[in-house]
Amino acid sequence: MAAALLLLLLLPPPLPVARSENVEVLCAGTACYTLHRDELGWNGAQERCRHNGGNLAPVGSAAEAERLGQLMAASAAGAAWIGLRLERGHCMQPQEPLRGFTWVAGGEPGNYSAWLAEPQVTCLSTRCVTLQPAGPDRTLGWVDRSCRATLPAFLCKFSFQGMCGPLWLGGPGRVSYVTPFGVRSPRLAAAPFGTLAEAVCEGAKGPAFTLCKGPLEGGGFAWHPPGPLCPASCAHSNGGCQQLCLEEPGQPLRCTCQPGYILGPDMASCLLEDACHSNPCQGSCQPRPGGFECICETGYVLTPDGRRCLDVDECLEGPCQHECHNTAGSFTCTCQPGYRLTGPGGRHCHDEDECAQPGTCPQLCLNLPGSFQCACRPGYQPGGDTCLDVDECLQNPCPGPCRNLPGSFECLCPPGFLPQEDGHGCRATPTAGEEPAGTPETTSILQTAGAPWTTSTRSPSATPSRMMLPAPTALGSDHSPEHGADGPRLLLYYILGSLVAILVLLAFALVMLACRKRAAKREKQPAKSAADNYCWVPEQPESHGGAGSERR
Template sequence: MAAALLLLLLLLATAVARGEDAEVLCADTACYTLHRAELGWSAAQERCQHDGGNLAPASSRAEAERLERLLAASTATSAWIGLRLERGHCVQTQEPLRGFAWAASGEPGNYSAWLAEPHVTCLSTRCVALRPAGPHGSPGWVDRPCRAMLPAFLCKFSFRGMCGPLRLGGPGRVSYETPFRVSSPALAAAPFGTLAEVVCEGAASQAFSVCKGQLEGDSFAWHPPGPFCPNTCAYNNGGCQQNCVETPGQPSYCTCHRGYVLGPDMASCLPEDACHPNPCQGTCQPRPGGFECICEAGYVLAPDGLHCVDVDECLEGPCRHECHNTAGSFYCSCRPGYQTAGPDGHDCRDEDECAQPNACPQLCLNIPGSFRCTCNTGYQQQPGSDACLDVDECLQDPCSGSCHNFPGSFKCTCPPGFLLQDDGHGCLAAPTTGEQLAGTIGTTAILRTTSTAWTLGTPSPAAVPGGLTPPAPTVVGSEHSPEHGADGPRLLLYYILGSLVAILLLLAFALALVACRKRAARQEKPKAKSAADNYCWVPEQPESRSRDPIPTPRQVQVLGVWI
């Protein structure tokens, strides 16, 4: 009793310093306030924290509607809410909150109401303001520099429970002083710790009551309970919910119908067991003056206060690609070519189809959401399929000599006496000495010189008259021989024809020689051999003409005849 009196005295002392006038709305276990003051985001957050709260979040559609209702009742063009992007954090366009976080909890949520995409940055802080409905459309969020000055801000204060409105039994008025220093002449629900000041009509003093918890259970009620300003049951039914009883010489009091009991406020009536049978589709929770229906996660209470309606979570855009609403929940799916990712399965990442075996016959190129097959160099893709066909490069005549096609490539070759150039396509005449050329064609090389180089057909230094050393031979068709560089194919033809002619001449000469010898052998007849067959007689010479001794027979073989 002493503690209760001490608490009452403290609240009475606090009531001397009136709180500021602000728009206030209390529901469930929280109160939301709209303050008119031109402040930056940080200063507004400090004001809310000083009174025990934070800048208001809008983590659900129901909470967002409460903030929009407060802002619509004022003339403010915008108000700060508790959404902020810290310096060093980047805007994430794929997330519902875009990388921002609520000041109250710091945890991201799925609900968002952006009127425009926030400014993309990683280097500056950005804060969010709520704009009311207007020419731009429905109410929603816009991001601003946190130092910008806005005309209002919204706060949220959480409590363990609430008391209903204080009942009056006669003419009078009630003023509520909340724990967060906001005064209001009317509250649909008053948070725990609220002080109610009652001024009865014609009374010389005020009466006070405090919202406090009951000794049993988790309910809250006014102490003292009321009703205040008792007069007669003719005024407002004496403040009673059901029955008002008047006794001569005694103040009026309240009673309830059969099956109901008087509530802690001594004015409302509660069913003896308000939740039996359960009138709710969800869970029934007894409350002062009746009961409250509570729905499971994924459902919201219907307007009748009894039934539960499924929440379409997909309206809040929780999924990156596709969202599918279900009874009481939802699930996300990804477009073809993507796989679900993230701890909650709301994100999607590209699937690498090229990692699968035999995705393509040759080369596989992964692209976002799909893939494409390509071919190696030297192959071309067959129209209408992924098969790769070999390209016959020889059809494009890439070689000076012969071209040989291979799977995926080709090879150039040159005729005898020519070498393949470094580019693998052209042919250059191989350097050949005069002696080698003479041995090939069976003729003597002819020395042909120019003012700058020795060309094809140059003999060796030993064959040059006078023993002069000729200059180094120049390869026919090289870049230093403009006479032959442009006539490579013609010179090649001349070389081949000359070689054939020389070979044919040699063959003809050899055949003629063989034929002559056979003919001479047939004409000779075999003779009897004698000792004189190998000698020839020399006629006598006159002595006067020669005094030399008579020559002796010598065996001299000339063309097979001994003389």
């Protein structure tokens, strides 16, 4: 007793638990789970778990979900925080099992998920997950909500190297366990390493203490000092022994086992005489006649030594349509960008229609396999992440002034002209005596220097055809403010153009007249005579010598 008290004094005091809390605890394997009844937000609940040496509980497998379900059923809790969280700045990923959320305790994300509804699609807010029942069968599932919301319960997980079995009592009394994470419980199917057991025996002057700390070969721990506690006699509850109780004169009470069994490390229970009691297997151990058999969990295979378990690389079998990532005991499938997981088990990939998301493109969106492409409407052109208006007026599409519009343009028509139906041309206003539209008159568009000109052709009985001035189109009426402001200027342009044409014709006429006069002069030159081929000889002075002259 003195040694037990000294051991108790040397132990660090257990962490206090709030008196207002109603705590349920369950220990199995190498972990303990607790359910706390207290109104807290997600951050406050995680801080409470971390202060006691754990984290908000993960749910990484169906077995773990079943353990948490037992705690939820025992306390009739409606919803409780678990350790799954989507940080701000990280986007929800609908193709992943955890939808982009991560466990606060870290580790591999795993392929297990139990969403009751799809989480909110966000990249800008922090979202946390609760475990709550759904449906008539009270199936547990996950639901995301704001981390600032308060819930009446939260679940913690504490991991250990091993466990001790329940403590046996050899006589009347009661046991209370104080766990290393500060929870006191009168009943534990397994006690984690470091748990202090306090036995209050009837008729004893004080309590008896024992600590889970004695290591066992092959793993696990035993109580030290061992039981049974509160020994009385074999006549009372078989002295706390599971099978045989021995009382020898002058010797303390002790327990033994029947043939085929061996005494357990608690010195009260009996184990089947095989090697399984020392847990020689990495997986589970099954007793067999003359020995034992190791069995590995799903996703592992037994190594040739028959004891250890080796992870199976399921990705070698190509179970995923796109990409496969091997994990411990399982695997996860992911899709290439532009696809999302679908089908049974989330192994197939389906093209994601990005165009269905609002704001994907500024105007037009074309969905492609694994991607998408943005396009602009007529009258616009791409410009970075938006569509820019094209200024059609730079191409001079109008015979006169042009006004650019978003995605289009308009031509301004002068007084006396009306816009055509397509809005990109002008036609003359019908005058008295002219046939209205729909008569045998036909209208054609002539292209002169890139501008439309309208000609009117009538039947022989109609008035002679005439050339109409170029007329730009407009969207308004002839009496619109634009026409009132641009009419005089356009009329001035037409008058100056007519004067230039008259001057050009006049100059052409003068040139033709000068050419004709020059030709007439050439035709009136005098006719040549025979004398034109002879030359005149100068006269000689007359001779007055008569005969003398003749002699010469």
